[in-house]
Amino acid sequence: MGFSFELMVFGSTIAALITMAFLLYYFTADYKRNLLGESASSLTKEQSNLLLTKMRREISFSAFFMDDSKSIGVRYLITSIVLFFIGGLAGIGMRISLWFPNPSFLTPIQYNILLTAHGNIMLYGFAIGMILAFGYYLLPSANKIEKDTLGVVKSIMFWLFLIGSLFIIFSKSTATWYFYYPLVDQLTEAGGGTYSFATLIGVTLILLAVTVSSVIFLKMVFLDRSKSIPLSKISMFSWSIVSTAVLVLTSAPVSMIANGYLIYDLINPIFFQAANGQVLGYAIMFWFWGHPLVYIAILPAFGLIYEMLPKYAGVPIYSYRAGVFSLLLLMIFSAVVWGHHLFNSGLGTIWDLLFSTTSFLVVIPSAMSVFNWIATLWSAKSIKLTVPMLFVLNGIVDFVIGGILGVYLADVGLNAFIHGTYAVTSHFHWIFIGLTAGIGFGAIYILFPTLTGGRTYNVPMAKVHFYLNSVGTIMMSGFWLVGGFAGMPRRVAGYFGIFQTYQDAAAVGGVILGIGFLIFLINFAYSAYLPAKVDVRNPIEDEVQVT
Template sequence: MSTETMLILVGILVGVVSVAIFYVYYLVSTRIETISNVAEEEGYPDRTVFIRDSLYGKPRPLSWSILFYDDAKSIGLRYIFTGLLFMFIGGAFGVLMRISLTDPNPTIISPTIYNILLTQHATIMIYMFAIGMAMGFAYYILPSRLRLKRDNMGHLSSVAYWMWVLGGTLFVLSKSSMRWYMYPPLSLQLTPFGAGAYNWLAVIAMELIFMGMVMASVIVLKIIFIDRADDIPLSQMPVYGWAVVFTLVMLVSSAPPLMVGLGMLFYDFFNPIFFVTSTSTPLAFAILFWFWGHPIVYIAVIPFFGLMYDIITRFTETKVYSYFSAVLSLGLLLILSELVWGHHLLNSGLGVDWVIFFTTASFIVVIPSALTIFNMIATLWTAKKIRLTTPMLFVINAIFDFIIGGIMGVMLADDPINQAVHGTYFVTGHFHFIFVGLTLGVSMAAFYLLFPTFSNGRVYDERLAKWHFYITAVGSFLMSFSWAVGGFLGMPRAVAGYFAYFQPYQDSAILGGVIIGIGQLVFLYNIAKSWSTEPATDPYNILEYRTETNQVMGGGK
């Protein structure tokens, strides 16, 4: 291609792009002008306040407009659907890892790629999926549930959301293979054989995710404590509200040490002084990490406990067995779970005194979890009837899986057992029972419940939804159980290849993992199919209280 042709083509391209940009600008500015006029007629000095006031408290279906409007519900929808999107990306990575492990030697996927998938799967699932769902449901359900008086921090929420998305996206693009623990000195090795050549980008991405999460948490806490309707005292707030409060207080109080740690880690790329052997110890970072790393796994569980209470009481038409004990145990979880982080490092040479402290604390942290599960079972037990809808099935399965995963957790708190199985698939089985059974299951339950609201009155296919549930439940049990058994025999986790001796346990886990993947495809098909049908029901839903407009407006009249 000659230079002239090239210049002409570039010229045309620039011209077309400019026209397109101008057209978009024209559309947006006319729309803004129209809205400003309407707002002025309604007596609002500020356009954005008018938009928020006219949107909030109303059911908010999914549309592209959620990306541009900053009311709490739009932010909630953004978080929920971004979380789901990342769940499918992370899930695909998980299934790819399983497929690679069909061979004890990494022939299908190279170890380098496998390690990238490993890192990305964990980070995406925790920071993008679990946190996205937790934030999303809080933003979406709480405003109507607590009948907010005002909704005036939308811009900041939006900034927090975009930082979080940008962080997640950059983390995936960084192709980091440092594992979600980010332990230096490995994370400082900027080679494909260490943490990946672009690992510095991953550290920045993590910092962005953290800033987004902390900002959003503070805003949601402000929504709950300050903007709540005056006739809802804290003592009568739904258990879900409390669950969100405890989660976010935990997030805000335990994230800063690691945020500082990440900053120091980033500095170490240029001038290694913080986590290198001559001036410090790499274990210092491990401790900063787990001070946050343990609470984060509770952050991925506690809001879903709240949703479980909600769903159980809806479908049994009863009250929570003991409101006081429900809130107390969630509160205890907040305090105790910040004291057990050392059990991730029991074998790292903390010394006998700390081993005793952390193992004992780890036994104690089980008490509130056990009380929570007791409370849920007692609510089901004393109910007159139980409607076994798809969300209810997910919740019952979550209780079942949480009990198994929880008992495995108690075993891990025992130091001799911990020495034998720490770092093996036993641990992976322990938290996949909880994350797939509870975090994923309850997210799906809440999603199904809110689907008519999201989709403006459309109804999902109940039969397909049941299939989704059964396939996911069976697959998740098979996968986690095989891991638990294999792990007890010493099958190491986070490896691209393994001793052929472990083949049977890997194979059954692979089968389980693929089954879970198929289950999520059924979900996707169901949602896509249902969305293309005509609206058939009231878009209001049972987690969405009908709100009367007795609220004080954020501005204007």
């Protein structure tokens, strides 16, 4: 029949056009000439690299045509902000739909599509995109790197990241973000989703991008670093990126292999079949990556807190060594706790106890970091409560609440009762909104003069953004927490009427969060539209007096 043939011709044409445009883009874009102007031809390669590293890059669409690290960082920043709002709107849609116990606004299939899209876009698009953005943007100046090479590789990895995100958006899978096998194989809208394989391809492309980028980060920190910075003095953000990159390199390839098996299984089911006793196989391989992913999302936020907190406290971080030790210990522990996602899947009591113990041990490095921050604040003469500092303090509080809730979840016995309830959702939303998103946007505020080329953000609007963000998180995650302990199930389009109070309050919180981030967007557009009036330097990258 002509059906698949037409699709093939159509697809091949599109692919050929994209390839041509891509080649054209690479052969015409002389990024160094664009950046350095007329001096490009007179400088040696080393001189131009050094100049590019020191250059302050601002948010601009021309970054998509330049291959230096900072431009790549700007690309990831723009993309991840766009993806954040896409995923956020999906989340708010789910909240509004859950206002009444019976699904009124969304059918269950639409709810499942939004659920999967929200999870995938927020984790793979926003969290990873934000980490790559700050890694590419801050590492060159933090380490004063002497050469800025592999520009084409970085650029291609960005485009793979973008294509992967588009695959995730367009696929409309309903298999949730962890693609458990028997569900993902039911290729109907009511099952795992007809186009689950497209999501899997998109996720794998993003994994490839983040893996290669991690190698580049390690290269920047250990090989390209300026000789003037000894290893014992590199910034805390660099250490956090190092632990993140090692985590990615040890776990992401496993997930890529599992995704390859799974895509094959959708065509010819042989790998994760009940007949082989391998139904849990995908879940195990997934969580071997899936749990480190959570730490990959928060470790750079830790590093940013370590960078931002001393600037506003006016004193250096209380203990540099304890901070580094905590980050590296988190890296090690987070690789051995993945089994706590499968407590109720039949791994066996011995394994459950092992993973429960390792999960409890994560408290030690986390608490080391938190006490380090508290000690820094304690030793400060005066603390400047600027907007980035407010985000940092809010992030620490949210991390403590979410982390302690994680300790509850790590208990095997209690987990049997509260797994699959909103307590779990509450746990990771405390941490993701407070730490990953909060610190990310706080870092955008602290970098604002550099990112916008000499503008300052509107402080009252930024404070409104902060307070709405904080109150929204507390309302949403807090009521989820109470409802979760009362047994409110998550991942469902409807619920029992007794839970309506919690769901309605959480919906109000979600809408408040959404309004807060909309205010951020308006503030950004409005402030960046006004004429430039300040220096383009910022407290993280330069030694400037914070105000």
